[in-house]
Amino acid sequence: MRYLPKSPADREAMLKAIGVRSVDDLFAPVPPEFRLKRDLNIPRQMAESEIVDWFKLRSKENGDGYTSFLGAGAYFHYRPVVIDALVQRGEFLTSYTPYQPEFAQGTLQAIFEFQTMVAELTGMEVANASMYDGSTGAAEAVMMAVRITGKSGAVVARSLHPEYREVLGTYATHQGIPLKTVGFAESGPVDLKELQQAVSDDTACILIQSPNFFGTIEDVEAIAEIAHQHGALLIVSIAEAVSLGIVEPPRAADIVAMEAQSFGVPLGFGGPYCGVLATKDKFVRQMPGRLAGQTVDKKGKRGFVLTLATREQHIRREKATSNICTNQALVALMVNIFMTVYGKVGLRELAKQNLAKTAYAADQFARHAKVRFTGAPRFNEFVVETSEDPYAINSRLLGHKIVGGLPLKKFYPELGHAALWCCTELTTRSMIDTAVGLVADSERAVRSMKEVEQEVAR
Amino acid sequence: MKHMTRKATRHISQNEGLIFEKSSPGKAAWKLPPLDVPEVDTAKLLGKQERQDLGNMPEVSEIEIIRHFTRLSTWNYAIDLGMFPLGSCTMKYNPRVNEFVSRVEGLANGHPYQPEKISQGALRIIKTLSDCLLEITGMDAITLQPAAGAHGELTGILLVRAYHQSKGNARKKILIPDSAHGTNPATAATAGYAVENLKSNERGMVDVAALAAQMNEDVAALMLTNPNTLGVFEQDIHEIAELLHAKGGLLYMDGANMNALVAKARPGDFGVDVMHLNLHKTFSTPHGGGGPGSGPVAVKKILEPFLPKPVVITKPDGTLAFEYNRPQSVGRVRAFYGNFGMFIRALAYILANGPDGLRQTTEDAVLNANYIRKGLEGVYDLPYSTPSMHEVVFSDKLQSQKGVKTLDLAKRLIDYGFHPFTMAFPLIVHGALMIEPTESEPKEELDLFIEAMKSIAAEVEEDPQFVLDAPHNTRISRLDETQAARKPVLRWKPENAQ
Amino acid sequence: MSYPTDRRYTKEHEWITPDGTIGITHHAQEALGDIVFVDLPKVGTEITAGKTLGTVESVKAVSDIYAPVSGTVTSVNGELATAPEKVNKDAHGAWMLKITVKNPAEMNALLSSADYEKFVSEEAGH
Numbered sequence A: 001m002r003y004l005p006k007s008p009a010d011r012e013a014m015l016k017a018i019g020v021r022s023v024d025d026l027f028a029p030v031p032p033e034f035r036l037k038r039d040l041n042i043p044r045q046m047a048e049s050e051i052v053d054w055f056k057l058r059s060k061e062n063g064d065g066y067t068s069f070l071g072a073g074a075y076f077h078y079r080p081v082v083i084d085a086l087v088q089r090g091e092f093l094t095s096y097t098p099y100q101p102e103f104a105q106g107t108l109q110a111i112f113e114f115q116t117m118v119a120e121l122t123g124m125e126v127a128n129a130s131m132y133d134g135s136t137g138a139a140e141a142v143m144m145a146v147r148i149t150g151k152s153g154a155v156v157a158r159s160l161h162p163e164y165r166e167v168l169g170t171y172a173t174h175q176g177i178p179l180k181t182v183g184f185a186e187s188g189p190v191d192l193k194e195l196q197q198a199v200s201d202d203t204a205c206i207l208i209q210s211p212n213f214f215g216t217i218e219d220v221e222a223i224a225e226i227a228h229q230h231g232a233l234l235i236v237s238i239a240e241a242v243s244l245g246i247v248e249p250p251r252a253a254d255i256v257a258m259e260a261q262s263f264g265v266p267l268g269f270g271g272p273y274c275g276v277l278a279t280k281d282k283f284v285r286q287m288p289g290r291l292a293g294q295t296v297d298k299k300g301k302r303g304f305v306l307t308l309a310t311r312e313q314h315i316r317r318e319k320a321t322s323n324i325c326t327n328q329a330l331v332a333l334m335v336n337i338f339m340t341v342y343g344k345v346g347l348r349e350l351a352k353q354n355l356a357k358t359a360y361a362a363d364q365f366a367r368h369a370k371v372r373f374t375g376a377p378r379f380n381e382f383v384v385e386t387s388e389d390p391y392a393i394n395s396r397l398l399g400h401k402i403v404g405g406l407p408l409k410k411f412y413p414e415l416g417h418a419a420l421w422c423c424t425e426l427t428t429r430s431m432i433d434t435a436v437g438l439v440a441d442s443e444r445a446v447r448s449m450k451e452v453e454q455e456v457a458r
Numbered sequence B: 001m002k003h004m005t006r007k008a009t010r011h012i013s014q015n016e017g018l019i020f021e022k023s024s025p026g027k028a029a030w031k032l033p034p035l036d037v038p039e040v041d042t043a044k045l046l047g048k049q050e051r052q053d054l055g056n057m058p059e060v061s062e063i064e065i066i067r068h069f070t071r072l073s074t075w076n077y078a079i080d081l082g083m084f085p086l087g088s089c090t091m092k093y094n095p096r097v098n099e100f101v102s103r104v105e106g107l108a109n110g111h112p113y114q115p116e117k118i119s120q121g122a123l124r125i126i127k128t129l130s131d132c133l134l135e136i137t138g139m140d141a142i143t144l145q146p147a148a149g150a151h152g153e154l155t156g157i158l159l160v161r162a163y164h165q166s167k168g169n170a171r172k173k174i175l176i177p178d179s180a181h182g183t184n185p186a187t188a189a190t191a192g193y194a195v196e197n198l199k200s201n202e203r204g205m206v207d208v209a210a211l212a213a214q215m216n217e218d219v220a221a222l223m224l225t226n227p228n229t230l231g232v233f234e235q236d237i238h239e240i241a242e243l244l245h246a247k248g249g250l251l252y253m254d255g256a257n258m259n260a261l262v263a264k265a266r267p268g269d270f271g272v273d274v275m276h277l278n279l280h281k282t283f284s285t286p287h288g289g290g291g292p293g294s295g296p297v298a299v300k301k302i303l304e305p306f307l308p309k310p311v312v313i314t315k316p317d318g319t320l321a322f323e324y325n326r327p328q329s330v331g332r333v334r335a336f337y338g339n340f341g342m343f344i345r346a347l348a349y350i351l352a353n354g355p356d357g358l359r360q361t362t363e364d365a366v367l368n369a370n371y372i373r374k375g376l377e378g379v380y381d382l383p384y385s386t387p388s389m390h391e392v393v394f395s396d397k398l399q400s401q402k403g404v405k406t407l408d409l410a411k412r413l414i415d416y417g418f419h420p421f422t423m424a425f426p427l428i429v430h431g432a433l434m435i436e437p438t439e440s441e442p443k444e445e446l447d448l449f450i451e452a453m454k455s456i457a458a459e460v461e462e463d464p465q466f467v468l469d470a471p472h473n474t475r476i477s478r479l480d481e482t483q484a485a486r487k488p489v490l491r492w493k494p495e496n497a498q
Numbered sequence C: 001m002s003y004p005t006d007r008r009y010t011k012e013h014e015w016i017t018p019d020g021t022i023g024i025t026h027h028a029q030e031a032l033g034d035i036v037f038v039d040l041p042k043v044g045t046e047i048t049a050g051k052t053l054g055t056v057e058s059v060k061a062v063s064d065i066y067a068p069v070s071g072t073v074t075s076v077n078g079e080l081a082t083a084p085e086k087v088n089k090d091a092h093g094a095w096m097l098k099i100t101v102k103n104p105a106e107m108n109a110l111l112s113s114a115d116y117e118k119f120v121s122e123e124a125g126h
Helices: A008-018 A023-027 A048-060 A081-087 A105-122 A134-149 A162-175 A192-198 A220-229 A241-245 A281-286 A313-319 A329-366 A390-399 A429-457 B042-049 B062-073 B096-102 B120-137 B149-166 B183-190 B208-214 B237-246 B255-260 B301-306 B340-376 B406-415 B443-462 B464-468 B481-486 C026-032 C085-089 C104-109 C113-125
Strands: A153-157 A179-182 A203-209 A233-238 A255-259 A275-279 A292-296 A302-306 A370-372 A381-385 A418-422 B141-143 B173-177 B194-198 B219-225 B250-254 B274-276 B297-299 B311-314 B320-323 B392-395 B432-435 C014-016 C021-024 C035-039 C052-058 C062-066 C071-076 C097-101
Touching: A008 A023, A008 B340, A008 B443, A023 B340, A048 B096, A048 B120, A048 B340, A081 A329, A081 B062, A105 A241, A105 A255, A105 A275, A105 A292, A105 A302, A105 A329, A105 B062, A134 A153, A134 A162, A134 A203, A134 A233, A134 A255, A134 A275, A134 A281, A153 A162, A153 A192, A162 A179, A162 B149, A179 A192, A192 A220, A203 A220, A220 A233, A233 A241, A241 A329, A275 A281, A292 B481, A329 A370, A329 A381, A329 A418, A329 A429, A329 B042, A329 B062, A390 A418, A390 A429, B096 B340, B120 B141, B120 B297, B120 B311, B120 B320, B120 B340, B141 B301, B149 B183, B149 B219, B149 B250, B149 B274, B149 B297, B149 B301, B173 B183, B183 B194, B183 B219, B194 B208, B208 B237, B219 B237, B237 B250, B250 B255, B255 B340, B297 B301, B340 B392, B340 B443, B406 B432, B406 B443, B406 B464, B443 B464, B481 C035, C026 C052, C035 C085, C097 C104
Parallel strands: A153 A179, A153 A203, A203 A233, A233 A255, B173 B194, B173 B219, B219 B250, B250 B274
Antiparallel strands: A255 A275, A292 A302, A370 A381, A381 A418, B141 B297, B274 B297, B311 B320, B392 B432, C014 C021, C021 C097, C035 C052, C052 C062, C071 C097
């Protein structure tokens, strides 16, 4: 086996040194009746070339060569090649959690820079070293708000990613956190009247997403005011991090729970991604997850350590702020490098291109179908309502190697034939024109079918 | 330096400031293509929502970015540089083909919501990995959704809760041995259970009599690591399972130490009802400086209805699909389907090994641990003489007589070119040195490690202060963690520029 | 170390003066090491004898602070929020909170300075 660095002679010598006759003697503690006496029934050992071929075949069966208009919490942005060149350095890839700071300064300083940039971009004072993803980050933020306020209820916007809501539901059930859901107004954002009614003095937090699941940018300040009137915290979930280049960050929020996948992390069929929590300094001791902090060594030289560890499971055990143990260090490093590459000016220009593509696409679609939620500014997603079932339209688009917008019926039955379309800087005008053309064909076909029916009826 | 070390030597390492300290307006490492749609008036589109300033975000060039992160990387220790004997962490070689195949275009760029018709490749990977893991564990059903080991634990305990609830009573508590990892009690609490400690016996194993006394109908499950954190196989495992089952409780196994069992023994065969695996330990996906992990949860048939949704099913026409209609499911624990990129890597590892390779891997892991045990016996105190599997736990008892503690030994080991062992854990050993070499170490590296540990023990006798002041050869010396915690500085600000 | 005789002590290593001022003992701060954070209840909180009222943290450990007697918190030492090291420097001077004692009789159940000193030395003997 090519990963095993021992010759038969080495093994013999080691067994002899230990003083046993065979390796079986070392497995004596396992009762004989539980020892597996056969080969595992798994594929045979493969050569590297065979492994590469096997996965290349799987890749071909997996949408390779298609262009896509899908977003909904997972966004296709360009990844500068320096990201993979750097994260594949063995010193990053194959190192451990930096518990021994003297020779883990590379990872620690990178985390410190990551925390700084996330805090800058989200408009918060402090950010952690990352969470599993945006969905679990949002759930952890709610539990954090419950600890801070000493209250238990959470009010959640229905325009928060539906799968984030499901994850929160799973956590909340077992934490005894009652959840109330608040709908969206006809124009797209959270229904503020309904929100006013749902929030009470027992509410620990309001959780919204902005830009929300439909791409609509929320009025964070107005919602923060409602939360704070009742002594509740406002948590803002951000699923599309690129928006922060041009959309005012949720400075009025108390906690920001962000999915940073857009910043240089491959779509990868849904993971691994990079959640992150950011908050105000005064709440930092209630924040879950790892934190890197600056300090000095014995000679006064600047260095970094994991700090405020007493919040964590390995010390507090059952009283910990969370059972979270790992962060997403390597993915956070991708995010870090992406933020560094684009920086202060590039992030804005990148976001602007996303905005322009989306504006163009939404205008084009609006000429043939109904674009919903136009009453508020949006970032790079928009909802198109068609006469025909979007699943049917999408299966025709698929024939042109185009993956159409996400049909919303599954998550929002009341939205009928609506689909969520997404454009990024990688969506070309010709892709947009082709997709719009095909949707227009469908609309025309339905219209002429209706005319025929009306004619027949006459 | 007191004793010459054969493994490590000093070399020049570059100083490097924070990226913000290199930033200067007008530098750039990015270039966007020309816009092929009309420009937009951002003020008109966004109104008061338009962001005016991105604060202290850096402006640097590409070469500076490459140098910055490359210099930082050289300050890290890594498996690629040498042995990483962290007990219960299973720091094994991370094969490069894993990285290569995870970046194949159709897999790296697959969108989680793309139609199933064009997701068959990803689904096949999930299905194949699931089948392999079920065969390896001897369990009946599995979810790959949890994002890490602790997340898997939580999922597993939620399954336990859902199971008991379906019988009308969720029960009140989870039993956890005093040798357990800190995530176990934290998990039980997160799932809404009270934690009850279970004492270990003098051999470092679960005290079966104590368990019998503590077991009653309030106990939902026992969370057990096997082999446990001492590297000892719980020989009474079947009796333990029977004691639990007799009172309707379930046996949860923390799979942190599965590297001692793969292809040699299967938890499903010895009475485990639910367990999680760590793909980043046993199945070679990289630790990456602290993540991402992946924590699949495998269960017996009785727990299958409760698995998180969706699950992967095979349709009559042989194609694969996600099944969402799971009325008894505990719900989702993560958006989408889990850390798919880690599934690719774990499967590539399993395919590279095959049944024979996995068996040899486990045997070598156990052989390596026992070789170290033999090499260091007598030099360091061995608190439990029970046979070791894949890891061995010593203590600092002999060295602490000279005032040298496990932490000091660890810091000195850094000077010898090795990552330290696991410390401060398990809690039942005072001043523990928990050593897990994994199968990835050649005999030469093990010999160097043993030599280094013996040399340090000799230094403790001759000049304890020298060990107390270690490390001596790193870029920076011991850091002031008290200051870091008292006055936390968690981000860079222009005013603390150096 | 001599323990002041103007107050009573608990086996969990807290001290309380007759007027209801509470802190942790010299022995406790020594066992914890460098204290980095003290988490105390808000003014007005009801505390119950023997129950946790807050925590004190060092870099690698967290320890609960138990209420020596029941009462209502009237004042909290805000200085400790920014200077927790004061507890290390002078544990018997660095008070943590003041309470109005609900039932002064509860004080009688606590240890005298001599008893506490004996208790600590016996504990160390183990």
